[in-house]
Amino acid sequence: MYLLCTVGSVYIKSKEAPAKDILKDLVEMCRGIQHPLRGLFLRSYLSQVSRDKLPDLGSEYEGDAETVSDAVEFVLQNFTEMNKLWVRMQHQGPAREKEKREKERSELRDLVGKNLHVLSQIEGVDLDMYRETVLTRVLEQVVNCKDEIAQCYLMDCIIQVFPDEYHLQTLETLLGAFPQLQPSVDIKTVLSRLMDRLSNYAASSAEVLPEFFQVEAFAKLSNAIGKVIEAQDDMPVIGVVTLYSSLLTFTLQVHPDRLDFVDQILGACVTKLSGKGKLEDSKSRKQVVALLSAPLQKYNDIDIALKLSNYPHVMEYLDNGTKKEMASVIIQSIMKNKTLISNSEKVEALFELIKGLIKDLEGNLQSELDEEDFHEEQNSVARLIQMLHNDDPEEMLKIICTVKKHILAGGPKRLPFTVPPLIFNALKLIRRLQNRDENVAEEDTAATPKKIFQILNQIIEALSSVPVPEVAMRLYLQCAEAADDSDLEPVAYEFFTQAYLLYEEEISDSKAQVTAIHLIIGTLQRMHVFGVENRDTLTHKATGYSAKLLKKPDQCRAVYACSHLFWVDDQDSIKDGERVLLCLKRALRIANAAQQMANATRGSGGSVALFIEILNKYLYFFEKGVTQITVASVQSLIELITNEMQGENATPDPTADAFFASTLRFIQFQKDKGGAVGEKYEAIKV
Amino acid sequence: MVLVLALGDLHIPHRAPDLPTKFKSMLVPGKIQHIICTGNLCIKEVHDYLKTICPDLHITRGEYDEETRYPETKTLTIGQFKLGICHGHQVIPWGDLDSLAMLQRQLDVDILVTGHTHQFTAYKHEAGVVINPGSATGAYSSITYDVNPSFVLMDIDGLRVVVYVYELIDGEVKVDKIDFKKTTASANSAH
Numbered sequence: 001m002y003l004l005c006t007v008g009s010v011y012i013k014s015k016e017a018p019a020k021d022i023l024k025d026l027v028e029m030c031r032g033i034q035h036p037l038r039g040l041f042l043r044s045y046l047s048q049v050s051r052d053k054l055p056d057l058g059s060e061y062e063g064d065a066e067t068v069s070d071a072v073e074f075v076l077q078n079f080t081e082m083n084k085l086w087v088r089m090q091h092q093g094p095a096r097e098k099e100k101r102e103k104e105r106s107e108l109r110d111l112v113g114k115n116l117h118v119l120s121q122i123e124g125v126d127l128d129m130y131r132e133t134v135l136t137r138v139l140e141q142v143v144n145c146k147d148e149i150a151q152c153y154l155m156d157c158i159i160q161v162f163p164d165e166y167h168l169q170t171l172e173t174l175l176g177a178f179p180q181l182q183p184s185v186d187i188k189t190v191l192s193r194l195m196d197r198l199s200n201y202a203a204s205s206a207e208v209l210p211e212f213f214q215v216e217a218f219a220k221l222s223n224a225i226g227k228v229i230e231a232q233d234d235m236p237v238i239g240v241v242t243l244y245s246s247l248l249t250f251t252l253q254v255h256p257d258r259l260d261f262v263d264q265i266l267g268a269c270v271t272k273l274s275g276k277g278k279l280e281d282s283k284s285r286k287q288v289v290a291l292l293s294a295p296l297q298k299y300n301d302i303d304i305a306l307k308l309s310n311y312p313h314v315m316e317y318l319d320n321g322t323k324k325e326m327a328s329v330i331i332q333s334i335m336k337n338k339t340l341i342s343n344s345e346k347v348e349a350l351f352e353l354i355k356g357l358i359k360d361l362e363g364n365l366q367s368e369l370d371e372e373d374f375h376e377e378q379n380s381v382a383r384l385i386q387m388l389h390n391d392d393p394e395e396m397l398k399i400i401c402t403v404k405k406h407i408l409a410g411g412p413k414r415l416p417f418t419v420p421p422l423i424f425n426a427l428k429l430i431r432r433l434q435n436r437d438e439n440v441a442e443e444d445t446a447a448t449p450k451k452i453f454q455i456l457n458q459i460i461e462a463l464s465s466v467p468v469p470e471v472a473m474r475l476y477l478q479c480a481e482a483a484d485d486s487d488l489e490p491v492a493y494e495f496f497t498q499a500y501l502l503y504e505e506e507i508s509d510s511k512a513q514v515t516a517i518h519l520i521i522g523t524l525q526r527m528h529v530f531g532v533e534n535r536d537t538l539t540h541k542a543t544g545y546s547a548k549l550l551k552k553p554d555q556c557r558a559v560y561a562c563s564h565l566f567w568v569d570d571q572d573s574i575k576d577g578e579r580v581l582l583c584l585k586r587a588l589r590i591a592n593a594a595q596q597m598a599n600a601t602r603g604s605g606g607s608v609a610l611f612i613e614i615l616n617k618y619l620y621f622f623e624k625g626v627t628q629i630t631v632a633s634v635q636s637l638i639e640l641i642t643n644e645m646q647g648e649n650a651t652p653d654p655t656a657d658a659f660f661a662s663t664l665r666f667i668q669f670q671k672d673k674g675g676a677v678g679e680k681y682e683a684i685k686v
Numbered sequence: 687m688v689l690v691l692a693l694g695d696l697h698i699p700h701r702a703p704d705l706p707t708k709f710k711s712m713l714v715p716g717k718i719q720h721i722i723c724t725g726n727l728c729i730k731e732v733h734d735y736l737k738t739i740c741p742d743l744h745i746t747r748g749e750y751d752e753e754t755r756y757p758e759t760k761t762l763t764i765g766q767f768k769l770g771i772c773h774g775h776q777v778i779p780w781g782d783l784d785s786l787a788m789l790q791r792q793l794d795v796d797i798l799v800t801g802h803t804h805q806f807t808a809y810k811h812e813a814g815v816v817i818n819p820g821s822a823t824g825a826y827s828s829i830t831y832d833v834n835p836s837f838v839l840m841d842i843d844g845l846r847v848v849v850y851v852y853e854l855i856d857g858e859v860k861v862d863k864i865d866f867k868k869t870t871a872s873a874n875s876a877h
Contacts, residue, residue: 382699420700481828561778616788662791669812
């Protein structure tokens with residue numbers, strides 16, 4: 001028979017007889033070989049050898065009576081017969097060798113598929129012929145053969161070899177075949193591949209898009225999927241989700257502006273998932289995450305995802321762990337695109353979506369998460385809070401209140417991460433309000449600094465449940481400064497009171513106290529809103545705390561820092577030289593005491609560094625013209641230091657030496673300036 | 687020529703979500719020999735990111751830093767210059783140049799780099815130069831209104847240091863430069 005085929009092909013070449021007749025004869029004669037394997041190979045040979053001799057358009061074998069239809073007819077017949085043989089292989093031999101047979105079949109499938117390939121190569125097969133003849137016949141064979149392996153492979157083959165435009169135009173016919181296939185065929189994979197191909201086709205150029213609209217591709221695909229899912233009632237969840245995922249990709253590519261389509265897909269997903277409870281296996285979960293991530297990646301704008309009403313419903317079916325994972329994906333998308341979220345409804349919707357990160361969901365064990373991961377998670381929420389913004393103060397305040405509501409439900413572990421960013425967001429708002437035109441009527445608006453401060457107070461108070469007194473204290477001081485800028489004396493005083501209370505009652509670590517004191521003094525030094533009484537009270541307390549620090553050097557430094565509380569350059573009412581001197585003298589006493597202690601415990605003098613620091617402070621106020629700081633006092637301090645450094649008990653201290661040297665250089669430098677400054681320093685002998 | 691990046695007060699994530707994109711694209715790994723950071727990063731992720739730009743990272747502690755073990759002050763020598771770093775919340779009054787000069791004398795350094803005020807300054811006085819690189823993210827500050835993101839790049843070459851300040855103003859990066867030579871007696875205020 002092989003010989004016959006070869007002869008036949010030569011015969012065609014010689015053109016002594018019409019190609020179509022020879023081909024017809026050959027294809028019929030091959031029927032003589034009914035053994036599946038041999039028949040397959042024979043027909044494959046026939047196909048190969050006849051390939052270039054088909055009476056195709058423009059080929060040399062075309063004639064009046066011989067047309068493309070004949071070529072098509074030939075290939076179709078060959079195909080049909082080959083498929084029959086192929087399918088027959090399934091049923092040959094004992095049942096126990098089924099697996100072996102199936103493997104064999106799988107290796108041979110390309111032989112059958114080749115015919116389809118040949119069909120696709122025939123020039124004369126245009127859309128109409130494809131639609132009328134080729135597709136119908138092929139599908140007929142595929143459906144009728146009722147063989148799972150064949151159907152799966154061939155459907156896939158059809159999709160792969162024929163051009164996408166054809167598929168679009170014959171979509172209904174093609175999709176119509178699916179429900180007729182054997183139930184065990186993996187339709188979802190084939191359908192997914194079809195949709196992926198169409199998506200890529202749509203992506204290839206904008207000109208093809210109108211075709212999609214014209215054939216109502218979305219509607220057809222969506223219906224087809226619906227039918228398939230209905231027909232295969234026991235399709236596993238992952239199958240359903242995969243199908244909808246592919247459809248979603250397709251829709252995002254072809255109809256990006258049709259949010260209603262996207263929402264529809266999500267809705268269909270929800271309906272199908274609704275009987276099943278939370279997803280159990282990780283593959284399904286991954287697929288759902290991919291499904292939900294697709295709109296985020298496509299639109300790069302969280303606003304759009306928030307508009308999809310079914311989006312949160314799909315998320316409901318994820319278990320808590322995956323919900324958090326999805327929440328992280330959402331936050332990353334926002335951070336990457338730097339989208340600002342601009343109104344309280346969107347914020348509300350967003351925080352609902354990410355609620356897995358914001359608070360403990362039922363059944364969620366906090367101990368699951370490694371500490372570092374937890375920090376990372378909460379820090380990403382903190383960063384997210386920075387992305388909420390609206391220029392309109394009223395709306396901004398609403399946003400702040402919405403966030404406050406959510407984070408206060410977060411529990412003590414989360415508050416230290418989520419509260420500070422919210423506070424600073426609010427402080428930024430207050431500053432914007434200050435910059436605003438003073439004439440804007442305040443009675444009707446909710447967004448006044450005063451009201452915002454009240455809210456801030458409530459939020460910081462929540463930190464006491466954690467507790468994190470150091471953070472809370474810093475936030476109170478920040479608010480105090482902001483209240484100072486807004487000229488709200490009672491509010492500022494209240495914040496200071498809270499800060500002081502925390503210092504007294506909660507901050508007991510020495511190192512923490514030193515930093516805290518510096519922050520208190522530094523903040524207080526800048527306040528201008530306080531009246532004399534209030535300021536006195538707060539200052540008195542601050543100096544008291546300073547003197548009570550544990551280590552003498554810390555005490556000394558804090559006390560001389562307090563000297564600045566009594567002399568503020570830009571506030572004439574705060575220029576009390578007497579109190580400045582008192583502070584510095586007190587600092588000196590403490591430095592002396594520290595020196596003596598060092599002598600007593602270590603047998604040698606401690607460092608003179610403190611004295612040099614105090615000397616510098618003397619010089620600072622001397623420079624400012626504080627009359628109580630006399631030349632004599634400066635001079636005696638210099639002598640004291642010199643004596644200490646040269647004394648018998650002195651421990652060599654290069655740092656202190658250098659410091660003293662540079663201080664003396666400074667004095668000399670001032671002298672050299674001449675003029676009024678030079679005169680002032682003239683009297684100091686170095 | 688030694689390039690030293692000086693920056694600080696990023697306050698990520700409490701006051702800012704991230705460094706400005708334009709800054710990030712400029713800070714390419716491998717071009718800078720040292721990084722000086724005044725503090726208030728505030729989280730480890732920022733520390734790790736800075737390390738990728740240059741492994742020689744020197745940080746001092748800001749009052750909001752998560753890592754409490756950074757030192758209060760630090761000194762290092764680069765070429766002919768002694769540099770000192772301190773966040774600055776410890777120096778009262780905050781931002782006061784005379785008090786900062788005292789710290790400079792105390793640390794005995796040519797260049798003192800401090801932060802806290804979120805306001806870029808570069809000031810020369812008889813003991814040396816005080817530089818504040820501002821806030822690299824433009825974070826909110828109770829001390830300074832209208833903070834523009836900024837950082838400083840110092841080019842140390844022999845006895846001369848050129849200070850480049852990069853500021854992000856209305857979405858554009860603007861650069862300014864100031865020259866300082868060691869052992870010059872003249873005092874000129876740069877800002």
